[in-house]
Amino acid sequence: MSAIYGAWHIDGRPGARAGCERMQQVARAFGPDQARTWDGGEVALGAALLRLLPEDRFDRQPLLGAGGIVTLVADIRLDNRGELGAALALSPPDMARRSDADVLLAAYERWGEAAIDRLVGDFAFAVWDARDRSLLIARDHGDARPLHYHRGKGWFAFASMPSLLLSLPAIGRGLDTVRLARWQLLQSDGGGRSFYEQISSVEPGHLVRVHADGRVDVRRHWRPEAISPLRLSRPEDYVEGLRSVLDQAVEARLRSVRGNALLLSGGLDSAAVATSAAPILAARGERLTAITNVPRSDVPRQYMADARLDEGPFAALVAARHPNIDHEFVHLADADLLAEVERLTGYADQPVMNPLNTAWLCLGYALAARRGNSTVLVGTKGNFGISYTGQHALSEMAERARWGKLLAETGRLRRNGYAERAEYRIVSHLVV
Known part of the structure; x- marks a missing residue:
């Protein structure tokens, strides 16, 4: 900035x-x-x-x-x-x-x-x-x-x-x-x-x-x-509309003086950015550096039973689909966590809310700079967009005492594997 x-x-x-x-x-x-x-x-x-x-x-x-x-x-x-x-x-x-x-x-x-x-x-x-x-x-x-x-x-x-x-x-x-x-x-x-x-x-x-x-x-x-809701005739039209808007937004963010990089996790948000950015850059004859945080090879495998703890394989599948993506890996364990937190606290004039994520982001930014990239794409706040589950609306339903709708939406979330987080959000709101 x-x-x-x-x-x-x-x-x-x-x-x-x-x-x-x-x-x-x-x-x-x-x-x-x-x-x-x-x-x-x-x-x-x-x-x-x-x-x-x-x-x-x-x-x-x-x-x-x-x-x-x-x-x-x-x-x-x-x-x-x-x-x-x-x-x-x-x-x-x-x-x-x-x-x-x-x-x-x-x-x-x-x-x-x-x-x-x-x-x-x-x-x-x-x-x-x-x-x-x-x-x-x-x-x-x-x-x-x-x-x-x-x-x-x-x-x-x-x-x-x-x-x-x-x-x-x-x-x-x-x-x-x-x-x-x-x-x-x-x-x-x-x-x-x-x-x-x-x-x-x-x-x-x-x-x-x-x-x-x-x-x-x-x-x-x-x-x-003040914006009128968008009403389309078919579900497929919403999919194509989202794809078009995403491509337009990503292309606008590819203005750069020294190339582009992407912080690529195993989730939907940064993966969607990658699948949009790579073809646009390929048409220009340009490459995209994708950077993923993965555990070091010496981490005992029993600690990796949950596949979500290692996002490398999911990110690699996305990167492999595009020949112009150079996939790089960083390891959070290599970060000097306290030094990074101290540096960013001084730079941002405020405490760091999520130091572990912040540390790997800093590793990614540093690698992008070494690769000569001046623009880094991210999927920040994607949980409110592409991968939004609707859980954040539960608090509003509880506040307005819309119990029937709340129970129906909670049931849908439970059936889709979000039971624990959905119930936690409702209870948290009622307690507070």
Whole structure:
């Protein structure tokens, strides 16, 4: 990820640029390729870039638009560049010379805040608009690009990571005990809280607008409930529709400056990504590095009675179907677990929720980097998509006292081998 940051002294005090320069020193760890700051007097914005996309070589943030009235910084990866280019009447040669941040600026110039509804991809961005002296910061709904902020007396600051904001002397390092308690209960959603009591987090799918009179409005911009349900005539049509959407999404994620890798488990989610990505890359004459975590050969076999503990054979079956997949293996036992946890805790400014999974992910990322790949595909949150079982709906049924439907759905889950997990989810909800 790249890093963005900024400060606005709403009360007119000087020092916004000095604050940005402090944050810039920390931001270089996230964006080593280019770091710049724009100074607008009472407000200053900055960006530290990590170039991962072909178009990133054209990125010169911070960007000025609308005749110098609008200033934008963004940590962004757009997946619908073609659609946006057509809507903005930008020619293919023009689009080829624009970074994703440039496209976002053109969209904001055309549609203002409503441009957010047209964006598909990962983004966290900030726009200073001198016309009404307002600052807008926004984040996509996918939880991929972090964004944090601090509300001070007469001033406001934002940054990708809390560590940037903590470089400002006026922001304390006291911990948020409520956020820590939620984390202990395995609640990853912080509800707008960071782990620091003086730093807030922009929730996924939300925006924050700061006004010249000091008002700060926080609201949700992502509204999936407004989307009409898809109704098709045959079950086969849903299968083909999912395949088409998956291929489109995967192809959009294959924009890379140095090749692609995939963290391939033995499950449905990353396997589906592999079977989509490999043919697309093969048509381009490119290869895909697939990386799987497997037990070391010296692990006693009695510990491997459950086939799910070794995902290597399942992943190998998927990789063998595609000649352009180079299948590599890593071993969790080779990871320096404590060192990785310490490093990631410092990098992410928060504890690691699942250290064992995190350790093997780090091994996979390191191997991908050694293979020269700059993009790594994953099946993150696939349990809410391709391999979704419906168990998460049980809590809602219990909460609404829909006992008949709850019993029917639980029965179906039991017949399909999910009895223990289904009953655990119901009991957990009723107890809590």
